[in-house]
Amino acid sequence: MTTTPPSSLPHAALVPLPRPPHAPVVPVPVERRAVAPDVARGLALLGIAVANAVVHLSGGVVGLGMRPVDSSGLDRAVDGVVSLLIDRRTMPMFALLYGYGIGVVVRRRAAAWVPWPACRADLLRRAAVLVAFGAAHLVLLFEGDILGAYGVAGLVAVLFVRASDRTLLVTAALLLAVSGFLGGALGGAVVFKDAFDMGPLTVPSVESPLLAMGARALSGFVGAPLGAVIALPLVLVGLWGARREVLERPADHVRLLRRTAVVGLTVSVLGAVPFATAVARLRDPSALDAFGSAMLHELTGAAGGVAFAALVAWAVAARGTTLATLGPVGRALRAVGTRSLTCYLLQSVLFVLPLAPWAGGLGVHLGSAQVVAWAVGVWLVTVAVAVALEAAGRSGPAESLYRRLVYRRAAA
Numbered sequence: 001m002t003t004t005p006p007s008s009l010p011h012a013a014l015v016p017l018p019r020p021p022h023a024p025v026v027p028v029p030v031e032r033r034a035v036a037p038d039v040a041r042g043l044a045l046l047g048i049a050v051a052n053a054v055v056h057l058s059g060g061v062v063g064l065g066m067r068p069v070d071s072s073g074l075d076r077a078v079d080g081v082v083s084l085l086i087d088r089r090t091m092p093m094f095a096l097l098y099g100y101g102i103g104v105v106v107r108r109r110a111a112a113w114v115p116w117p118a119c120r121a122d123l124l125r126r127a128a129v130l131v132a133f134g135a136a137h138l139v140l141l142f143e144g145d146i147l148g149a150y151g152v153a154g155l156v157a158v159l160f161v162r163a164s165d166r167t168l169l170v171t172a173a174l175l176l177a178v179s180g181f182l183g184g185a186l187g188g189a190v191v192f193k194d195a196f197d198m199g200p201l202t203v204p205s206v207e208s209p210l211l212a213m214g215a216r217a218l219s220g221f222v223g224a225p226l227g228a229v230i231a232l233p234l235v236l237v238g239l240w241g242a243r244r245e246v247l248e249r250p251a252d253h254v255r256l257l258r259r260t261a262v263v264g265l266t267v268s269v270l271g272a273v274p275f276a277t278a279v280a281r282l283r284d285p286s287a288l289d290a291f292g293s294a295m296l297h298e299l300t301g302a303a304g305g306v307a308f309a310a311l312v313a314w315a316v317a318a319r320g321t322t323l324a325t326l327g328p329v330g331r332a333l334r335a336v337g338t339r340s341l342t343c344y345l346l347q348s349v350l351f352v353l354p355l356a357p358w359a360g361g362l363g364v365h366l367g368s369a370q371v372v373a374w375a376v377g378v379w380l381v382t383v384a385v386a387v388a389l390e391a392a393g394r395s396g397p398a399e400s401l402y403r404r405l406v407y408r409r410a411a412a
Helices: 035-056 073-085 090-111 116-140 147-160 165-187 189-195 209-243 250-279 287-319 328-337 340-355 368-391 397-411
Strands: none
Touching: 035 073, 035 090, 035 287, 035 328, 035 340, 035 368, 073 250, 073 368, 090 116, 090 147, 090 209, 090 287, 116 147, 116 209, 116 340, 116 397, 147 165, 147 209, 165 209, 165 287, 209 287, 250 287, 328 340, 328 368, 340 368, 340 397
16 A cells, blocks of 8 residues: 655645654755756845845935935946846845745655654744844844844744645735835835935944944844745745746746746836836935835835746756756856855855944945945855855855754754
């Protein structure tokens, strides 16, 4: 008599009886990892570096999108292009890939006959460790941390792991509406401030490391929950995609990937035009216009995040889904993607220590174009580090610590 493998059951969560003893929980070897998700992560980190670059400027008056008001024509053009193509587009892509990873863990635990309570504990432990990484990153380095927000979103996503596809997608759509409203409120806050004659918004230049640390810790109490609400819709969409192995078997889903990439990128670009033109100061929006433009920018950014992931998977399917079929660029991106936690944290080190007012202080003297160029350079350094680690057959140090915390506790 044979038993049905749990991966073929609805939602890969119900384990039939009788069943064999479940396999021990161990990390998946790098060579067995799917290519497309890691390549997408490597590319997403470039977008995150560019999108976050403006956060490292300080000491000046900022306008819509937190972009400096006292800027050159080149700076305004760069701000517009970043808002059009990158800002609020690559971070949703990363949230999608995070949710996809959760779905892969669930499917593999089910295939190993791990009972649901043990799988749930594993997922909660993973998310909790990510929250701890995010808290340390926030307090020590960067107020714009996304790890804590994604970890909180991961804790909530566990509630939906065994939900139906319909529940996943409907909940994601409802949460997306909420995140769009939050994005509109946050994005248009500067214009609202001016409309009520509250004066211009100036990014403070805090030169005391302790005061800067306290400010970052305080911002985390607000930023992590808000970030989790904004990330959760894409995390749930990633769960849905993992059930179908869309990114692991892209050759079987080329039609879906092609349509998603074309339609999603079109929606993303068109939806970003009102906000991007205002950020580039090609027009002067009213407070209501700024709110609507920022909300549309946030909502269509979700489509852009999904579309970018689909585009990468479509390209991988065209070349082949094994490491051997990737070209040099693809292998470099995959090296970054398999060490995405290390590379993300390294980005902060390379940004904060030279640019922060309490450290090197160079961010006070840079403009948007310069700091975006710096971001590209930072990303290239992380690529070089990841490729060197790949050549040496070594994991990223942050990944090693993360797995040690997760799997040792699991073994215990």
